[in-house]
Amino acid sequence: MSQEISQPTLQATSTVTAPATTSAGRDLTLVWYGLGIAALLAAPFFFYPIFLVKVLCFALFACAFNLLLGSCGLLSFGHAAFFGAAGYVAGHAAKEWGLTFEAALICGTAAAAALGLLFGYVSVRRQGLQFAMITLALAQLVYFLAMQLPFTHAEDGLSAIPRGKVLGMFDLNNIFVLYYATAVVFLIGFVAMHRMTNSTFGQLLKAIRDNEPRAVSLGYEVHRYKLMAFVLSATMAGLAGSTKAIAFKIVALTDVHWSTSGSVILMTLLGGLGTLFGPVVGAAVVVSMEDYLADSGLPINAVIGGIFILCILLFRRGIVGEIQHRLGKR
Amino acid sequence: MSMQALFGQLLVGLINGSFYAMLSLGLAIIFGLLGITNIAQGAFYMLGGFTTWMLFHWAGIGYFWALLLVPVIVGLVGAAIEKTLLRRVYNLDHMYGLLLTFGVMMFIQGMFVYFFATAGRPYSVPPQLSGAYNLGFMYLPKYRGWVVLASIVFCLATWFAIEKTSLGRTLRAATENPTLTRAFGVNVPGLMTVGFGIGVALAGAAGVLAAPIYPVSPLMGADLIIVVFAVVVVGGMGSIMGSIVTSMMLGLLEGLTKVVYPQGSNMVIFVIMFVVLLIRPAGLFGRER
Numbered sequence: 001m002s003q004e005i006s007q008p009t010l011q012a013t014s015t016v017t018a019p020a021t022t023s024a025g026r027d028l029t030l031v032w033y034g035l036g037i038a039a040l041l042a043a044p045f046f047f048y049p050i051f052l053v054k055v056l057c058f059a060l061f062a063c064a065f066n067l068l069l070g071s072c073g074l075l076s077f078g079h080a081a082f083f084g085a086a087g088y089v090a091g092h093a094a095k096e097w098g099l100t101f102e103a104a105l106i107c108g109t110a111a112a113a114a115l116g117l118l119f120g121y122v123s124v125r126r127q128g129l130q131f132a133m134i135t136l137a138l139a140q141l142v143y144f145l146a147m148q149l150p151f152t153h154a155e156d157g158l159s160a161i162p163r164g165k166v167l168g169m170f171d172l173n174n175i176f177v178l179y180y181a182t183a184v185v186f187l188i189g190f191v192a193m194h195r196m197t198n199s200t201f202g203q204l205l206k207a208i209r210d211n212e213p214r215a216v217s218l219g220y221e222v223h224r225y226k227l228m229a230f231v232l233s234a235t236m237a238g239l240a241g242s243t244k245a246i247a248f249k250i251v252a253l254t255d256v257h258w259s260t261s262g263s264v265i266l267m268t269l270l271g272g273l274g275t276l277f278g279p280v281v282g283a284a285v286v287v288s289m290e291d292y293l294a295d296s297g298l299p300i301n302a303v304i305g306g307i308f309i310l311c312i313l314l315f316r317r318g319i320v321g322e323i324q325h326r327l328g329k330r
Numbered sequence: 331m332s333m334q335a336l337f338g339q340l341l342v343g344l345i346n347g348s349f350y351a352m353l354s355l356g357l358a359i360i361f362g363l364l365g366i367t368n369i370a371q372g373a374f375y376m377l378g379g380f381t382t383w384m385l386f387h388w389a390g391i392g393y394f395w396a397l398l399l400v401p402v403i404v405g406l407v408g409a410a411i412e413k414t415l416l417r418r419v420y421n422l423d424h425m426y427g428l429l430l431t432f433g434v435m436m437f438i439q440g441m442f443v444y445f446f447a448t449a450g451r452p453y454s455v456p457p458q459l460s461g462a463y464n465l466g467f468m469y470l471p472k473y474r475g476w477v478v479l480a481s482i483v484f485c486l487a488t489w490f491a492i493e494k495t496s497l498g499r500t501l502r503a504a505t506e507n508p509t510l511t512r513a514f515g516v517n518v519p520g521l522m523t524v525g526f527g528i529g530v531a532l533a534g535a536a537g538v539l540a541a542p543i544y545p546v547s548p549l550m551g552a553d554l555i556i557v558v559f560a561v562v563v564v565g566g567m568g569s570i571m572g573s574i575v576t577s578m579m580l581g582l583l584e585g586l587t588k589v590v591y592p593q594g595s596n597m598v599i600f601v602i603m604f605v606v607l608l609i610r611p612a613g614l615f616g617r618e619r
């Protein structure tokens with residue numbers, strides 16, 4: 001059943017990852033990285049830094065989601081659980097325990113990893129739609145917990161989280177410092193995920209995605225590899241959530257709500273499923289769109305639903321996927 | 331705790347269980363026939379509740395007519411959506427069907443929130459069903475008893491229609507092997523439209539039954555569908571009877587939790603799902619594939 005989905009993903013990987021093995025391809029990837037880093041450095045001089053911080057947090061989140069769907073073919077409908085839970089833990093660590101920026105990020109990310117291990121253990125044994133249903137239900141459990149546990153402050157949210165200083169020196173209340181710190185966190189996560197996708201482990205995940213029975217017959221314990229991918233994806237979603245919590249000084253129930261899981265799916269889909277830069281582009285588009293719609297008075301959820309429908313019917317490759325497809329044809 | 335409170339909550343549990351049963355039954359029919367997990371099922375339930383409310387307040391059409399008309403209206407809306415949208419993703423990965431219905435859900439709910447705001451609207455119990463019976467150990471509001479009965483009738487009628495009638499036989503054949511069924515001259519694409527219509531009509535009917543109990547609001551089905559997903563996972567995709575029994579059982583357990591440990595009542599079904607997945611990964615009535 002993963003025939004159809006593997007089609008666009010394979011095309012994408014053949015233009016992104018496969019050339020990395022040849023020296024010319026590696027050069028090309030380096031060029032892309034160079035351009036990306038230059039864009040990251042220059043961006044705050046053209047756009048409002050806080051907006052960019054939001055885009056980067058969601059871009060990292062979308063990349064984490066894409067890691068699971070793109071390389072494993074597992075559609076998680078509950079990634080907000082890791083994003084939000086990590087945010088709550090990081091925020092609590094920074095505010096109540098007085099931990100530094102870095103330590104709070106580590107706490108939040110570790111919490112997401114632990115939650116990912118727990119949820120992954122029961123969910124990866126089911127496939128396809130069942131997997132999506134289970135992750136959605138488990139995430140709802142986290143949502144209700146967030147509504148009732150004392151340290152999340154329910155409807156009010158965890159607010160007034162102190163940003164602190166990076167490395168004890170640079171004050172994050174300066175929005176440029178905040179932006180560059182976020183950009184570094186994003187880059188670390190992005191490079192780690194890219195490395196993983198191209199590693200032997202990443203290749204193995206693709207083999208499992210494309211033909212699970214064959215991977216089993218070759219002696220691989222597929223559930224264990226899927227679980228590892230799930231935990232990694234949850235961890236990265238947690239890193240994104242922790243960063244967002246501290247950068248915006250607030251964690252609210254929307255961060256663990258299923259609508260956030262839906263919006264990260266939309267980002268990945270719109271940008272290009274299984275592509276390297278797709279989730280980043282998708283996050284930028286969706287975040288700008290949500291900001292714009294919030295002031296427009298239009299029914300925001302209905303518009304997003306409509307875009308979802310159009311995207312699936314007419315634009316399944318996504319922005320980056322479509323560009324790669326056009327370039328590849330020529 | 332008083333006996334009255336205990337039985338009262340168990341009754342509420344039974345009612346919720348009935349709604350889970352109707353929604354998961356519709357979900358099972360749609361999944362079997364179309365291979366799509368219809369996450370918009372909760373939105374169709376809301377549509378049912380709202381149509382009931384609109385029929386009464388805008389056209390003066392009462393409860394019993396609504397019970398007849400609303401499933402038809404909701405079913406037709408569903409059939410139209412199937413014909414225009416869902417049809418286009420059948421030959422793609424199943425994932426796209428789920429995402430498409432997610433978009434449909436967001437769209438329908440978003441539109442209703444926009445036009446009606448999120449506040450709940452009351453719908454009064456029809457006069458023939460107001461009042462209560464004294465059962466000795468508790469008072470049973472007539473309407474609540476009616477809901478449980480009516481939903482059991484709906485579920486059994488659906489079960490009967492699928493298992494014992496000729497339409498049901500063709501539906502099952504199309505589920506089993508669409509290509510071969512088509513070769514026998516059966517209009518399978520038409521059947522799929524009908525199947526989707528029946529599936530969402532069940533959700534619409536549940537919406538009518540719910541209107542006098544729960545306030546009618548645009549988001550009334552948003553969280554419900556996630557609970558129904560958990561119920562389906564616990565029961566395992568498999569038998570119709572299995573999913574009805576699981577729904578009722580989990581509804582009752584939820585009611586019981588409301589008495590014993592109220593804070594945990596909205597989580598208990600998800601916790602049970604977690605435990606069932608640990609012990610029996612295929613679900614209670616499902617078969618390991």
